[in-house]
Structures are given as C-alpha cells and as structure tokens.
Amino acid sequence: MINPIWLNTFCTLVEVNHFTRTSERLFMTQSGVSQHIKKLEQQLDCELLERHGKQFTLTAQGQSLYQKGSQLLKDWQFLEQELHNDFPYSGEVKVQSPGSCGLKFYKQLLNLQTQHSALTIDYRFAPNESVEQAVANHNADIGFLTQAPTLSEVTSHKIGQEALLLITPAGYDSPSWQTLCELGFIAHPDAKHHAQLLLSEHYSEFEHIDQIKRTGFSNQISLILEPVSLGFGFTVMPAHAVEAFNKPELIKIHHLAKPISEAIYVCHHRNRPQAKRMHTVIDAIKTGLK
Structure with a gap:
C-alpha cells in the first residue's frame, strides 16, 4: 500500500x-x-x-x-x-450553479444560513460545464445544472424546471419576426441555446440566432437586461434572472403560446457520500421550487 x-x-x-x-x-x-x-x-x-x-x-x-x-x-x-463533522445544520457546503437559477437559490440559502448560523454557504456562479467539472474534481459539494451532466464521476436527478422568456423593451406587444430582426439581439453566454429552444417553436422563419443582428452582449447575469431596457434589442432568458431585474417597468415579458422550459438538475460526486448538511441545502432548494 x-x-x-x-x-x-x-x-x-x-x-x-x-x-x-x-x-x-x-x-x-x-x-x-x-x-x-x-x-x-x-x-x-x-x-x-x-x-x-x-x-x-x-x-x-x-x-x-x-x-x-x-x-x-x-x-x-x-x-x-x-x-x-456530519451535522445537518453546521459546516461548510460548496455550491455552484449557472447564473439564473443561482440568483434564486443563493437568496434561499442565505435565508437558511440566517436560521442556522453554524452553516456556511460558499456559492459560486459558473457555466454548466464548469459546474459539472467542479463537482467531478471535488471543488464543489453540490452543483445545479440546466443540462444533464455527461461526466461519469457525476450523478444527478431532476428537481424542477425554469421557464424561458422572450424579453423586449417596454411598449412591444406580440412582436413579429420582422420586429425582432429590427430590434436586434442582446446576447449572453447561454443565448444561442436559449434562443434555439424558444424561438424555433414560435417563429417559422427562425433557423439560427445568427439570422438576427447582434446589438449587444453581457456575461453578467444581472446586467443582460440593462441594454434591453434601454431599447437596444431583445433577448431570451430564464425566468429567475428576469424576476431579479430591478426595472421591470422598462421591459416587456412575453409569455408565448407554447411554454418552453429547461430542466434543473442537482448533482454531486458519484463516489462521495452526501453529508447531512448537503441534504439540508438540497431540501431547502427543492422546497423553494415548489
């Protein structure tokens, strides 16, 4: 040995x-x-x-x-x-997730930490692939993903879903394909994936997002809707990120005919037993999704 x-x-x-x-x-x-x-x-x-x-x-x-x-x-x-140190309400839990669901989950976990001061939440925002890799490398105890993991070291199960929404500047009702093309697209790291899911189901003209001129980009989840609110273009984003925007009167949320959502998965390392505090965190998130 x-x-x-x-x-x-x-x-x-x-x-x-x-x-x-x-x-x-x-x-x-x-x-x-x-x-x-x-x-x-x-x-x-x-x-x-x-x-x-x-x-x-x-x-x-x-x-x-x-x-x-x-x-x-x-x-x-x-x-x-x-x-x-296997206690349900004490110790550190390292959590990672993409930005949109993280805006909701982190607030929930801060509330949990307020109730249990011996519990420490280390929350990091990262793209799906980075979250999955962090779990596989033991750099995160728990990961939340909006795509099913592919690494063999990671196991997961679906805990909910998050709606994708079309967002334009205020004053636009039922935007046509031509209207979207004239507005232009505000891109973000997951924009191509989100636009493909949502726009392909509602606009027969849509083939890929490159058909529409790009009028802006931001990789900060809390800032993506700023250029939309200023009239620079439209975007497609998950609902939790839209809910967190602090100028709702400057944007228009369009609930299209066919609701489109992406799944939310919780994952952890396949070969690592889950500590009680990890179950506490996961249960708190599941409760908030109901």
Whole structure:
C-alpha cells in the first residue's frame, strides 16, 4: 500500500513546483521532502521525477500517480471531515450553479444560513460545464445544472424546471419576426441555446440566432437586461434572472403560446457520500421550487 504521507509530500511538490516552498508548506526540511520522494520511488520501483538541476518534470508514471493520488488524498480528507463533522445544520457546503437559477437559490440559502448560523454557504456562479467539472474534481459539494451532466464521476436527478422568456423593451406587444430582426439581439453566454429552444417553436422563419443582428452582449447575469431596457434589442432568458431585474417597468415579458422550459438538475460526486448538511441545502432548494 502506498504510504499516504509520502504521497501527500509528492502531490504537494507537484502543485507547488518547488522543493523549498514544499518543505515550508509541510513544515519539513528540504532534505525530508527529498527523502519522501526517494522512498516513494523505491516503494513503487519507478522514477517519478526527472531532475534538471533545481527544476524537475514529471515522468509518465509521476503524472499518473499525481492524477490518481491527488484524488485519493481528497477522498481521504473528505472522509475524515464527514466522520467528525456530519451535522445537518453546521459546516461548510460548496455550491455552484449557472447564473439564473443561482440568483434564486443563493437568496434561499442565505435565508437558511440566517436560521442556522453554524452553516456556511460558499456559492459560486459558473457555466454548466464548469459546474459539472467542479463537482467531478471535488471543488464543489453540490452543483445545479440546466443540462444533464455527461461526466461519469457525476450523478444527478431532476428537481424542477425554469421557464424561458422572450424579453423586449417596454411598449412591444406580440412582436413579429420582422420586429425582432429590427430590434436586434442582446446576447449572453447561454443565448444561442436559449434562443434555439424558444424561438424555433414560435417563429417559422427562425433557423439560427445568427439570422438576427447582434446589438449587444453581457456575461453578467444581472446586467443582460440593462441594454434591453434601454431599447437596444431583445433577448431570451430564464425566468429567475428576469424576476431579479430591478426595472421591470422598462421591459416587456412575453409569455408565448407554447411554454418552453429547461430542466434543473442537482448533482454531486458519484463516489462521495452526501453529508447531512448537503441534504439540508438540497431540501431547502427543492422546497423553494415548489
């Protein structure tokens, strides 16, 4: 069995990329770090590093050990934490989600934290792919997605759905295809996907969003409707982001004939048991979606 202390020294060295700084981080001598690496190489009967003076590069075996070994160290760390800190209303929960549902969920979790001061919420906003990768890499305990995950390390289930809405400046009623083309499109990171889902169902002329001139772009979820409110164009966005806009009188929300929604999934790492506080967070979000 690989010595976990030697493995931790090796993974820390790879991450820090410097023997002296590794020794400082681990409160060891530099010779102690070198001895751990040498003992690990002897135990595994292979070279892990190619030394170049004071620099080094990983061998193929070293790269493989780091990728798998760092994951093992994280799993051991999580296991130790869960055994000593598995309470439903205390501890830290790292959550990630795309922006729209995050605007709603984060407020719900702040309310939860207000009720349970020992519970700490670390909430990050990120695109679907980044959220899924964070869960797979143990950088997030819980992820909320608007697309089903594809990575084998991630398991999920559907907890709700969010309507997609056509938004124009105020004063536009039942906009025609020509009206949309004249207005122009305010884009955002998920705009192409959202427009395809919604516009293709309601406008026979629609083939792809590039048919319509782009008159603006923002990657900040809270700012996407600002250019719409100023009359610069229209956009398609999820309902939670629209609800959060603080100038509703300057925009027009169009509820089209055929409602279109995207699913919301909750996901976590397939090989990591869910702590009680993770269930607390998920239950709070599910309650808010009812």
